[in-house]
Amino acid sequence: MAKAAAPAALKLITGRSPGRDSGGRKVEPGPAFKRVPPKPPTWLSREAAAEWKRVLPELSRLDLVKEQDRAALVAYCEAWATFVSATRVVQEEGLVIEARQGKLAHPCVAIARNAAREMRSWAAHFGLTPSTEQALARGEGGDGDEANPFAGSG
Template identity: 30%
Template sequence: MAQRGRRPKPTALKVLEGNPGKRPLNVNEPKPGKKAPKCPTWLEPEAKKEWRRMTKTLEQIGVLTKVDAAAFAGYCQAYARWKEAEEFLTKHGTIFKTPSGYIQQVPQVSIAQTYLKIMKDFCSEFGLTPASRTRISIGVEGTANTDDPMEDILRMV
């Protein structure tokens, strides 16, 4: 059964965004430790490079935790496969002529598009797109970011 409406956003991301909807935050939401997961051994080499490139930053801003390993691995693997398809297109071009003389698009065009969409979806989850970053406000811990005292108390929980 399909989910209705927008997907719920994690409380940590709502706090970083300044809780723009001003709805009550879920104080009972599970709060996994903010330590990044270990890189899975099964990732492709290019995916492992992307994992190493991004983990520290995401761990520091608090959006990557041990329980996010599968989602982040999905992002990194999609990145590796997207890059592979793009490198093929750069080297060989986007179209070819069939033996019967028709012009046809190489499969790597749709492969690259598919993995780029998958990456975009994961990027939005982790605040890695310019649009998703504009909604994040990282304040100094212990300082108030709003005029609402109750909001400030809820942020510290």
């Protein structure tokens, strides 16, 4: 699976110096969208709405979301809700079901797996994956060049 390009704000947070990404390349700021967090649609499922409330404050604090990101954030949150729902069914009913052909994998196993893939894909767009979290942690504070023997002094 191809890695999604990180938004400029995320590249700058993880960058090694002001205006530069972690590789020292200049980061173009991109379009100057107004950074106003999107409002959740009223029809979000309960679990998706809870996930929205959990992730939006931090995404907003980091200026990583704008109103136009609503559909992508909805897709991420609903993929989470589908994953949770399918996982709960598997926990209650087990990994296998009895069928005419014998024992088969429970259909919710595949549903959970597919939802997890979709969720991970959308999460990467918002910097919500564990690897992005580590990159954000490394980007806080100094410019990070002190530990890099290949960093120039200019």
